[in-house]
Amino acid sequence: xxxxxxxxxxxxxxxxxxxxxxxxxxxxxxxxxxxxxxxxxxxxxxxxxxxxxxxxxxxxxxxxxxxxxxxxxxxxxxxxxxxxxxxxxxxxxxxxxxxxxxxxxxxxxxxxxxxxxxxxxxxxxxxxxxxxxxxxxxxxxxxxxxxxxxxxxxxxxxxxxxxxxxxxxxxxxxxxxxxxxxxxxxxxxxxxxxxxxxxxxxxxxxxxxxxxxxxxxxxxxxxxxxxxxxxxxxxxxxxxxxxxxxxxxxxxxx
Amino acid sequence: xxxxxxxxxxxxxxxxxxxxxxxxxxxxxxxxxxxxxxxxxxxxxxxxxxxxxxxxxxxxxxxxxxxxxxxxxxxxxxxxxxxxxxxxxxxxxxxxxxxxxxxxxxxxxxxxxxxxxxxxxxxxxxxxxxxxxxxxxxxxxxxxxxxxxxxxxxxxxxxxxxxxxxxxxxxxxxxxxxxxxxxxxxxxxxxxxxxxxxxxxxxxxxxxxxxxxxxxxxxxxxxxxxxxxxxxxxxxxxxxxxxxxxxxxxxxxxxxxxxxxxxxxxxxxxxxxxxxxxxxxxxxxxxxxxxxxxxxxxxxxxxxxxxxxxxxxxxxxxxxxxxxxxxxxxxxxxxxxxxxxxxxxxxxxxxxxxxxxxxxxxxxxxxxxxxxxxxxxxxxxxxxxxxxxxxxxxxxxxxxxxxxxxxxxxxxxxxxxxxxxxxxxxxxxxxxxxxxxxxxxxxxxxxxxxxxxxxxxxxxxxxxxxxxxxxxxxxxxxxxxxxxxxxxxxxxxxxxxxxxxxxxxxxxxxxxxxxxxxxxxxxxxxxxxxxxxxxxxxxxxxxxxxxxxxxxxxxxxxxxxxxxxxxxxxxxxxxxxxxxxxxxxxxxxxxxxxxxxxxxxxxxxxxxxxxxxxxxxxxxxxxxxxxxxxxxxxxxxxxxxxxxxxxxx
Numbered sequence: 001x002x003x004x005x006x007x008x009x010x011x012x013x014x015x016x017x018x019x020x021x022x023x024x025x026x027x028x029x030x031x032x033x034x035x036x037x038x039x040x041x042x043x044x045x046x047x048x049x050x051x052x053x054x055x056x057x058x059x060x061x062x063x064x065x066x067x068x069x070x071x072x073x074x075x076x077x078x079x080x081x082x083x084x085x086x087x088x089x090x091x092x093x094x095x096x097x098x099x100x101x102x103x104x105x106x107x108x109x110x111x112x113x114x115x116x117x118x119x120x121x122x123x124x125x126x127x128x129x130x131x132x133x134x135x136x137x138x139x140x141x142x143x144x145x146x147x148x149x150x151x152x153x154x155x156x157x158x159x160x161x162x163x164x165x166x167x168x169x170x171x172x173x174x175x176x177x178x179x180x181x182x183x184x185x186x187x188x189x190x191x192x193x194x195x196x197x198x199x200x201x202x203x204x205x206x207x208x209x210x211x212x213x214x215x216x217x218x219x220x221x222x223x224x225x226x227x228x229x230x231x232x233x234x235x236x237x238x239x240x241x242x243x244x245x246x247x248x249x250x251x252x253x254x
Numbered sequence: 255x256x257x258x259x260x261x262x263x264x265x266x267x268x269x270x271x272x273x274x275x276x277x278x279x280x281x282x283x284x285x286x287x288x289x290x291x292x293x294x295x296x297x298x299x300x301x302x303x304x305x306x307x308x309x310x311x312x313x314x315x316x317x318x319x320x321x322x323x324x325x326x327x328x329x330x331x332x333x334x335x336x337x338x339x340x341x342x343x344x345x346x347x348x349x350x351x352x353x354x355x356x357x358x359x360x361x362x363x364x365x366x367x368x369x370x371x372x373x374x375x376x377x378x379x380x381x382x383x384x385x386x387x388x389x390x391x392x393x394x395x396x397x398x399x400x401x402x403x404x405x406x407x408x409x410x411x412x413x414x415x416x417x418x419x420x421x422x423x424x425x426x427x428x429x430x431x432x433x434x435x436x437x438x439x440x441x442x443x444x445x446x447x448x449x450x451x452x453x454x455x456x457x458x459x460x461x462x463x464x465x466x467x468x469x470x471x472x473x474x475x476x477x478x479x480x481x482x483x484x485x486x487x488x489x490x491x492x493x494x495x496x497x498x499x500x501x502x503x504x505x506x507x508x509x510x511x512x513x514x515x516x517x518x519x520x521x522x523x524x525x526x527x528x529x530x531x532x533x534x535x536x537x538x539x540x541x542x543x544x545x546x547x548x549x550x551x552x553x554x555x556x557x558x559x560x561x562x563x564x565x566x567x568x569x570x571x572x573x574x575x576x577x578x579x580x581x582x583x584x585x586x587x588x589x590x591x592x593x594x595x596x597x598x599x600x601x602x603x604x605x606x607x608x609x610x611x612x613x614x615x616x617x618x619x620x621x622x623x624x625x626x627x628x629x630x631x632x633x634x635x636x637x638x639x640x641x642x643x644x645x646x647x648x649x650x651x652x653x654x655x656x657x658x659x660x661x662x663x664x665x666x667x668x669x670x671x672x673x674x675x676x677x678x679x680x681x682x683x684x685x686x687x688x689x690x691x692x693x694x695x696x697x698x699x700x701x702x703x704x705x706x707x708x709x710x711x712x713x714x715x716x717x718x719x720x721x722x723x724x725x726x727x728x729x730x731x732x733x734x735x736x737x738x739x740x741x742x743x744x745x746x747x748x749x750x751x752x753x754x755x756x757x758x759x760x761x762x763x764x765x766x767x768x769x770x771x772x773x774x775x776x777x778x779x780x781x782x783x784x785x786x787x788x789x790x791x792x793x794x795x796x797x798x799x800x801x802x803x804x805x806x807x808x809x810x811x812x813x814x815x816x817x818x819x820x821x822x823x824x825x826x827x828x829x830x831x832x833x834x835x836x837x838x839x840x841x842x843x844x845x846x847x848x849x850x851x852x853x854x855x856x857x858x859x860x861x862x863x864x865x866x867x868x869x870x871x872x873x874x875x876x877x878x879x880x881x882x883x884x885x886x887x888x889x890x891x892x893x894x895x896x897x898x899x900x901x902x903x
Contacts, residue, residue: 058813079817086815097810101451101529111815113525119516142451158814 003197004032004055004166009064011050011220024050025061026220032166032199037192039211040201041240047220048201052170055199056089057081068165086111090159094171096151098143098158104150105139108157115162122161129157133187149180156187160196167191169200173207185210205244209237216247223247260357264364267344273802274340277795278333279373282418284791285326286377288784290414291385292319294407295777317487318551318781321494325544327421328498329792332540334425336799338432349438359430366429370422374415381414382406452536454510458503466496473850482854489850493843494547501543501839505535526811526824527831530804534832537803538796545792546836549881550843552785553873557844558851559778561869562771568865570764575644575687576612576727578740580748580755583721585708590615592753593726599750600743601728606736610729613640614687617708618720619669632696633669634685637704644686651679651702659685659698667699672714674707734761786877790884793833797888801895808896825896833885841874 011025024047032038042048053059055066057073065072068088076084091097098107105126112122130136133153138146146154152172159167169188173181181204189210192198200211208214210233216224226243228236268275296315345358353361469492476485509532513519519528535542562569580596582589590613601608620632638651649657656667656676668675685698701707712719730736737759748755808821816824848870852863 079819082812082815082817082820091813093813097813099529099807099810101533101807106525106529109520110525110811113520114522114811114814114816114820116522119520122520162815 001034002031003034003036003069004199005067005070006030006051006055007065007067009051009054009066010062011047011054011059012062023220025054028064028217028220028222030215030222030225032197035192035195035197037188037198037210037212038200039208039214040199040217041203041208041214041244042217043203046217048203048217049170051217052168052199052201056091056168057085083115086115086162088165090162090164090167092152092155092159092167092169092172094174096143096148096155096175098151098154100143102142103139104135104141104143104146104154107143107154108139108161110158111162125161125163126157129160132190133157134183147180148176149183152176152180152184153187156184156191160191166197166199169198169202171202171204172200173202173204181206205237205240208240209233211236214240214243216243218247260360261364263361264368267361267365268368271341271344274337274799275369277798278337279369281333281791281795282330282369282373283377283380284788285329286373286414286418287381287384288788289319289322289326289417290378290381290410291784292322292781293413294381294385294410297407297409297413313483315777317490321490321547321551323417324494325547326417327424328540329544330418330421331425331428333795335428336537338429342433342436345433346436346438355434358433362426362429362433366422366426370419373422374418377418378411378414452506452532454507455503456507458499459507462496462499462502462504464496465492466500469493469496470846473846476850476853482850486850486854489847493846497546497839497843498540498543501535501546501836502539505539505835506532509535522820523823523827526816527827530807530824530828531831534800534828538800538832541792541796542832542836545789545833546839546843548785548789548792549837549840549877550847552782552789553840553844553870553877554847554851555778555785556782556877557866557870557873558855559771559775560873561866562855563775564869565865566764566767566771570760570767572687574758574760574763575614575725577730577760578737578744578757579612579725579727579760580744580757582724582753582755584724585705585722587705589724589753589755590726592751593724593748593755596744596747596751596753596755597726597728599747600740603743603747604736604739606730606732606740608728609731611643612725612727612729613643614725615640615704615722617704617722619711619715619718620720621670621718630695634696634698635701635704635707636685636698638700638702641685641700649680649700651700653702655679655702657682657700659683659700660696662697669711669715671718672711674710674714676701737761786880789881790888793884794888794891796833797829797892798895801892805896821896822893825893829885829889829892837878837881844870844874 007029009025009028011023013022013024028047028051040048040051050059054061057066057076060074065074067073073084098104099110102110108126108129109122112125126139127136130139133156135150135153135157138150138154143151143154152175156167156172159169172188173184176184185207188198188200192212198211200207202208212228214226214236215222216226224243224247226236226239231239292315296312296319348358348361349355469489472485472489472492476482476489509528512524512528513532518524580593582593594611594613597611614636616634616636618632618634620630622630638649638657641647641657642649651657654676656678657680658667658678659682662678662681665678666675667678708719708722728740730740741757741759744757748757804825808816808825811824812818812821848867852866855866
């Protein structure tokens with residue numbers, strides 16, 4: 001079943017005084033099935049983050065629409081948007097976006113507290129999640145006391161605790177060392193196996209090679225896509241690498 | 255390197271960091287201005303000491319100067335410490351890019367020099383200008399001679415320059431030590447290290463509770479009138495210390511307790527507020543304590559001077575029983591008769607009709623020293639006939655009975671050192687002409703035969719018994735001209751019978767008080783306005799600096815599903831609590847100071863506690879209104895900073 005459908009997205013940024021126009025997205029269309037693990041790749045400036053922000057309803061497209069289970073998210077009223085985001089989307093950011101005034105536990109609880117859930121339920125949801133993400137023993141620490149990998153796993157826990165329809169990850173391994181990256185990607189795969197839909201934007205080959213499908217964006221358009229099928233991570237890695245090389249060289253030739 | 259490289263670099267840095275330096279410099283200028291104005295008044299010995307009550311004013315002003323000086327040191331050093339924290343990354347970058355620690359020190363020296371020069375010069379100039387301006391303005395509003403000249407004060411300038419030069423030097427020193435100790439990489443991370451969760455400092459919180467409690471206790475219990483000013487000063491210092499301790503440590507202890515209560519904490523409206531407040535208090539506690547103390551000063555200053563001024567009529571009525579009166583000292587029983595007959599003569603000659611005749615004969619017995627305050631007690635004896643006439647009563651007394659006015663417990667009165675003792679028939683409220691009423695230390699004793707008691711007491715304790723005072727006068731109620739006429743004839747009539755009584759007019763007494771209290775009122779309004787401005791300045795400073803710090807936090811909350819409406823609500827709740835806490839604390843301070851201030855006002859001849867209570871309440875309301883307006887205006891700039899960012903996200 002199609003969970004997310006992106007249709008003909010276009011985004012043009014106008015500078016403040018109406019001067020130069022910058023086209024971030026030209027015409028992007030794709031869809032994500034329930035339970036899929038999709039990576040979107042592209043170079044810096046290719047429009048990846050803009051795309052993710054629009055899907056996350058943090059930004060509005062110039063034209064085109066985003067449907068989540070058939071509902072156009074840009075048709076939702078501003079006043080209900082925050083609630084919609086809270087209930088349906090989980091976010092993982094490159095720079096973690098943890099609040100330094102909260103302990104790890106409270107950071108994870110934040111979306112549930114905002115939703116007005118009882119404390120008992122929060123604890124019940126947190127326990128298995130913290131075990132799975134291996135953060136049970138740092139729950140009482142503060143963000144400045146833990147490592148980057150631990151911070152990102154905290155952020156993942158925060159994204160998952162609301163049981164969202166889809167997890168949106170923006171360059172989640174961007175600020176991590178290789179060991180933490182491996183650990184996080186392993187966890188993403190595991191979560192995905194349990195049925196969680198994940199949409200990840202990245203320019204890391206390694207991160208993308210864990211996904212079930214990779215979309216390539218260039219100059220604001222979906223250029224190409226690769227399905228994993230029965231490939232191993234290594235084979236997927238090789239294939240993505242080849243595709244990127246091909247894309248780049250073709251780009252230079254053109 | 256070129257000679258002027260560092261001065262230029264320093265200038266460039268200030269310009270680049272103008273967003274953080276502008277509020278800092280503005281706050282410094284305001285502080286210096288305030289200190290200078292107060293200093294120029296406190297050292298203006300010639301102007302002040304010439305006036306009635308000027309010596310006390312000078313003492314109060316100097317106390318104020320010390321408080322403002324302490325406040326300046328704390329405020330500026332505190333502000334500086336946050337400034338340097340924000341700039342650590344930049345300094346680290348310079349360090350990595352090849353500026354040695356010595357070069358950094360040079361650069362920072364010039365930065366501090368510029369800030370100091372700009373602030374001190376602008377502060378002094380504005381201080382001179384503003385004092386002149388406010389002086390001229392207030393002179394137009396009130397119509398009495400003001401004892402202050404507001405000339406440029408050289409001592410004021412010197413003291414200001416010395417104090418603030420030292421403060422900036424200390425700030426530079428602490429910055430240099432911090433940068434000198436740190437490795438470049440630590441500097442680079444400096445601003446991140448700053449976000450540690452505040453620890454609960456129990457000791458500090460306990461000290462706060464202790465000093466505040468003791469200060470309040472002193473204010474409630476001080477008895478000795480002569481010690482009032484000294485004890486008041488002592489209590490003020492204790493309360494200031496307590497305020498700082500409780501705002502810094504106590505607030506965090508309370509917030510942490512709130513956080514431990516899971517049912518309370520994990521609710522949408524409490525969750526972000528409590529945790530946000532924890533960090534806000536860490537940074538703002540001192541600023542808020544400053545606001546609290548300044549607010550208290552404004553409230554005390556204005557409410558006391560206003561109530562003194564409004565209460566002039568009550569005061570003058572109690573110290574000057576009749577409109578036109580004669581006073582004689584001495585026990586001769588014929589004095590009253592002679593004065594009354596002179597009054598009759600004068601009334602007949604002028605053809606004036608009196609509304610009421612006032613006869614008041616009394617003498618005082620006192621123990622201990624009023625000035626030193628070691629167990630001061632005073633009894634004023636007066637005859638029943640005069641009491642009944644003055645108060646319009648029809649009481650009776652038997653032999654060996656007295657009526658006591660004032661607060662008195664027990665059913666018999668004994669005067670120490672004598673065998674005098676009497677049965678207390680009744681305890682009544684204060685006597686109308688209680689010119690120096692102090693609760694629990696002064697009493698009016700109504701006796702049947704005054705002369706008998708006088709001779710009995712003066713024989714046994716001559717040193718403690720004062721002169722017999724005889725007052726006779728008329729209440730005319732026909733204006734100043736009639737008063738003058740009567741006084742004129744009275745003078746002649748007294749001469750004829752050869753009585754050297756002293757004639758005084760209530761209207762003259764009143765105009766003397768007007769000039770004294772008017773001067774005080776002027777000073778109160780002036781200082782009140784000054785401190786209000788300082789308060790507004792700190793609030794503005796806090797709002798602006800916090801806006802930048804909070805915006806990131808609210809951005810993240812929006813990303814994880816907080817709506818703009820909720821963000822606004824949280825912000826409002828937080829800043830409301832943060833900024834109205836000092837006001838609330840100031841009102842509590844006032845409430846506890848009420849008693850001791852009432853007693854100090856007693857010394858300035860006022861006994862109308864209700865009036866003072868009303869004035870205090872009105873001042874609190876008025877100030878709260880001004881505070882709210884200032885808050886609303888500055889909150890807008892805060893919202894703007896936080897929201898533009900939040901909406902852009």
